[in-house]
Amino acid sequence: MASETATLGGGCFWCLEAVYQEAKGVQHVENGYTGGQVPNPTYEQVCNGNTGHAEVVQVVFDPDVISYREILEIFFTIHDPTTPNRQGNDVGTQYRSAIYYHTPQQQETAKQVMAEMAHVWDAPLVTELEPLGDYYKAEDYHQNYFRQHPLQGYCAFVVAPKVQKFRKTFKDRLTTA
Template sequence: MTTEIATLGGGCFWCLEAVYQELQGVQQVESGYAGGHVANPSYEEVCSGGTGHAEVVRVTFDPAIVSYREILEIFFTIHDPTTLNRQGNDCGTQYRSVIFYHSPEQEETARQVIAEMANVWDAPIVTELAPLPAYYKAEDYHQNYFRQNPLQGYCAFVVAPKVAKFRKIFADKAKSA
C-alpha cells in the first residue's frame, strides 16, 4: 500500500487531529510543530509565539481511498482560512493557516484548491503555502487529545463542533463508528 503525508496547520492541532482521525483512508494523524526556527521546541515555547512554529498535524493517508485534494477540501471547511494568525479565540502565529507541501504535485494541488476556495469565502484567504521545513512531533499528551479528553472545556466547546461539522458535511467520507 502506498501512503502520502499531508502537513497542515489550521489553529489548534487538537481540532484538525480529531477530524482527520475520522476520515476514511487516514492511517495516522500526529500533532506537531513546523515552520519555525528553533530545533525541538516545546509546547510552551511554541505557545509563546517566539519560535515561529505553527501547530500542525501530520496526516498519513492512502491516496487510493482519499485524495490530497479531498484532505485540503476538508481542511478549508473545518477552519477559517481568512483570519491571519488566528482561529476563534486562539491568537498568534502558532495558530496560522498553513499548508506545508511535500512535493511539487502537492504544491500545485494546494494552489488549485486555494484558488477554488477563494470563491467560497467572503474575505481573502490568508493560508500560507510553503515547502515542509523541519517537523517536530508534539509531546505525547497532545496525541489523541480529543479522544482522551472529550469533556475537557476546550474540547467540548471548540473541537467537538468542528468534528460535528465534518460528520455532517462529509458523512460519506467518515470512518464507520
C-alpha cells in the same frame, strides 16, 4: 498499502487531529510543530509565539482511498482560512492557516484548491503555502487529545463542534460510513 503525508496548520492541532482521525483513508494523524527556527521546540515555547512554529498535523493517508485534494477540501471546511494568526479565540502565529507541501504535486494541488476556495469565502484567504521544513512531533500528551479528553472544556466547546461539522458535511468520507 500506499501512503502519502499532508502537513497542515489550521489553528489548534487538536481540532484538525480529531477530524482527520475520522476520515476514511487516513492511516495516522500526528500533532507537531513546523515553520519555525528553534530546534525541538516545546509546546510552551511555541505558545509564547517566539519560535515561529505553527501547530500542525501530519496526516498519513492512502491516496487510493482519499486524495490529497479531498484532504485539503476538508481542511478548508473545518477552519477559517481568512483570519491571520487566529482561529476563534486562539490568537498567535502558532495558529496560522498553512499548508506545508511535501512534493511539487502537492504544491500544485494546493494552489488549485486555494484558488477554488478563494471564491467560497467572503474575505481573502491568508493560508500560507510553504515547502515542509523541519518538523517536530508534539509532546505525547498532545496526541489523540480529543479522544482522551472529550469532556475537557476546550474539547467540548471548540473541538467537538468542528468534528460535528465534519461528520455532517462529509458523511460519505467517515470511517464509520
